[in-house]
Structure formats: structure tokens, C-alpha cells
Amino acid sequence: MAKLYPTDYQEKDPRKYLFHNPERMQPTILSKSLSNYLHYYLLDLMGEAASHGEQILVPFSCFTWRRIRTLKDMNTFSFKVGKESYFMVNPLDLKQIERVKLESY
CATH class of the missing domain: 1.10.287 (Helix Hairpins)
Incomplete structure (x- = not known):
């Protein structure tokens, strides 16, 4: 990655x-x-x-707002650096479109 x-x-x-x-x-x-x-x-x-923790960093811009809300409800660790926010997620939990967005990021 x-x-x-x-x-x-x-x-x-x-x-x-x-x-x-x-x-x-x-x-x-x-x-x-x-x-x-x-x-x-x-x-x-x-x-x-x-x-x-066998996770990866994924920026908020790779997720839809519904997925962000779901991840926050599941208490997924998120943090902010400057103006950008990131999630720490397991790569197996990413959907196909999120993988494509992450690769283009």
C-alpha cells in the first residue's frame, strides 16, 4: 500500500x-x-x-457521509491532522469504491 x-x-x-x-x-x-x-x-x-494493529489510514474524503457516520457509530478511531481527518480501518473492511478512491488519493 x-x-x-x-x-x-x-x-x-x-x-x-x-x-x-x-x-x-x-x-x-x-x-x-x-x-x-x-x-x-x-x-x-x-x-x-x-x-x-494491522490497519491502514484512510482519509475521510474516500468515504461517503453515511459510511463516515457508520464508522463513527462503531467507534472507529479517527483523528485530525491540520484540516484533514483520517480513519484507522482494517483493509478488509473497505468497499471496492473506497479502495479505488484511496488508490487515486
């Missing part, structure tokens, strides 16, 4: 650049790059946690 984030995000850690070149980093660029890095870092952590 492909990751929901770039696999080389750790190589582009903005904190290293800031440490070596503090006078060259503009605040707006630092803010955006740091927020992207932290977004990918949290997705990586949650992906590792999901893999321990």
Missing part, C-alpha cells in the same frame, strides 16, 4: 536549514515548510500506530 505522504519528507526537514542558515530563512517560508513537515511527521506516526 502506498503512503499518504512523501517518503523523503525527513530529508527536507526545515529545522536543519534554519539551524545552519538563520539569516536566510524568511518567516513565511519557514512557517509553511514547518507545517508541511509536521503534517507528514504526524501522518507517519499514525501510520506506524495503525500498522501495529
Whole structure:
């Protein structure tokens, strides 16, 4: 299964650049790059946690609103990173259309 984030995000850690070149980093660029890095870092952590339970991360956009309501009623673990929300679900529980949406995501 492909990751929901770039696999080389750790190589582009903005904190290293800031440490070596503090006078060259503009605040707006630092803010955006740091927020992207932290977004990918949290997705990586949650992906590792999901893999321990033999589950995968699926964004809310891959589900219909009825399916989201059903998953929430079943107390499926969900979390939010930035503006995006995700479910931790078993890959066997996904419907065919949800698999297609996840692959295109």
C-alpha cells in the first residue's frame, strides 16, 4: 500500500536549514515548510500506530457521509491532522469504491 505522504519528507526537514542558515530563512517560508513537515511527521506516526494493529489510514474524503457516520457509530478511531481527518480501518473492511478512491488519493 502506498503512503499518504512523501517518503523523503525527513530529508527536507526545515529545522536543519534554519539551524545552519538563520539569516536566510524568511518567516513565511519557514512557517509553511514547518507545517508541511509536521503534517507528514504526524501522518507517519499514525501510520506506524495503525500498522501495529494491522490497519491502514484512510482519509475521510474516500468515504461517503453515511459510511463516515457508520464508522463513527462503531467507534472507529479517527483523528485530525491540520484540516484533514483520517480513519484507522482494517483493509478488509473497505468497499471496492473506497479502495479505488484511496488508490487515486
